[in-house]
Amino acid sequence: MNAITKRQPRVELSTSALQHNLKCVRELAPQSKTICMVKADAYGHGIEFALNALQDTDAFGVACIEEARQIRQLGCSQPITLIEGVFNEAEWLEASQQQFECVVHQQQQVDWALAHPQIYQQNNLKIWLKLNSGMNRLGLQPDELLKAAHQLRAAGFELVLTMHFANADVPDHPLNQQQIQTFLNLKQQLESIEASCCNSAAIFNWPELHFDYVRPGIMLYGASPYSDISAAKLNLRPVMHLKSNLIAIQHVKAGQVIGYGSRFTTTRPTRLGIVAMGYGDGYPRALTHGAYVSIHGHEAPLLGRVSMDLLAVDLTDLPSTINIGNEVTLWGDNPSVDLIAQHNNTIGYELLCRLTNRPKRIIF
Known part of the structure; x- marks a missing residue:
């Protein structure tokens, strides 16, 4: 860890x-x-x-x-x-x-x-x-x-x-x-x-x-x-990668609710990852089912409602070696900002433009 x-x-x-x-x-x-x-x-x-x-x-x-x-x-x-x-x-x-x-x-x-x-x-x-x-x-x-x-x-x-x-x-x-x-x-x-x-x-x-x-x-x-x-099919490369880290892991039984509004109920024992990212950073709150983040090349679906500072992802089917501190990609190569935008019923332009100044900018 x-x-x-x-x-x-x-x-x-x-x-x-x-x-x-x-x-x-x-x-x-x-x-x-x-x-x-x-x-x-x-x-x-x-x-x-x-x-x-x-x-x-x-x-x-x-x-x-x-x-x-x-x-x-x-x-x-x-x-x-x-x-x-x-x-x-x-x-x-x-x-x-x-x-x-x-x-x-x-x-x-x-x-x-x-x-x-x-x-x-x-x-x-x-x-x-x-x-x-x-x-x-x-x-x-x-x-x-x-x-x-x-x-x-x-x-x-x-x-x-x-x-x-x-x-x-x-x-x-x-x-x-x-x-x-x-x-x-x-x-x-x-x-x-x-x-x-x-x-x-x-x-x-x-x-x-x-x-x-x-x-x-x-x-x-x-x-x-x-x-x-897709941008990849057009030979375009994402300029922005939005990233954070896993800061906690919860082990949740079947039938438990997750997040504000209790909108998601687990159907199985679930290994839940908590990511330091939310709409206070500019990540969209109104996401539909199917949105995910990437951790070490593995896709982790979002669960429950995105909050101001945190979001939850399902680690159950990912390798057990994924743990607190691991890097999380919110958008970049995979998933693309366009895909996340589609799950938010908008376009990539809007997500890129409405990021807040809270995430640190790193140029390379």
Whole structure:
């Protein structure tokens, strides 16, 4: 039995895995520039870690100016695109000075650009003109976009036509072709405009749509953009491994209940392992039957309800040599974060982004 001297949930982050996944993007889209999405603290992986690992990217993409400021404060001088654009005139001026390229998706943002073109243009920045091609979240309608493009070009701005897929993870969804056709029609009308429409799933689905820029997100971090294709099958490596240790073992008779709510009753004598990990660390509480952890390569099913600091797993069918102090993998190579997400009726993106700061970060 190993001695436990401290509670030690941890997040292990692999630099080589992140670089491998960027290489995969380059191989899939060799003629396009790559804008690595690092919004939401690099999908929960830590922005400083991601910047250091992704130095070979052409640019970074973030949601808003606050995230771009953080990148500059960390000493990174690479181009940055604000995917939601700016939210007021002062932010437009700051973006111009700090050399942040802006997505423009509404007329008010167009007006700010037209009112203050000089610094933006002096820094050779491009405006990313967002088309609402059918997702109906952000973007200008086709007629509005053509008008804005005419105004901005007349004022001397260089433009990139962009959009976002609503169902890129479902390649045969009928809205995909509608969005593609709308985008291609606008691209043709605007003549010789640069273009970008591919997120992670679209990078795999439509090589003919890679155009000038691709915008990988979840695939960089080694999770799958699909619900029915694993990251491993896509040649992606998990960047994050969430780990902890067994801190106690209980021997429970048949007919005993486990955990809060007494939701699980044992049907046999059970060797129960207690893991120092819970929703206070960011591990999901609302897991369905079938979720498991890995201990020395063996799968140990979760039993009962995940609590704030602890969870219970079934060791009964595992080797008796597994004991207190042994390392436990909550997600990583096996199980993958996508599998745990499926058992939580969500997607891997959410689990990665909602980890708390309690687990220690370890970079290797």
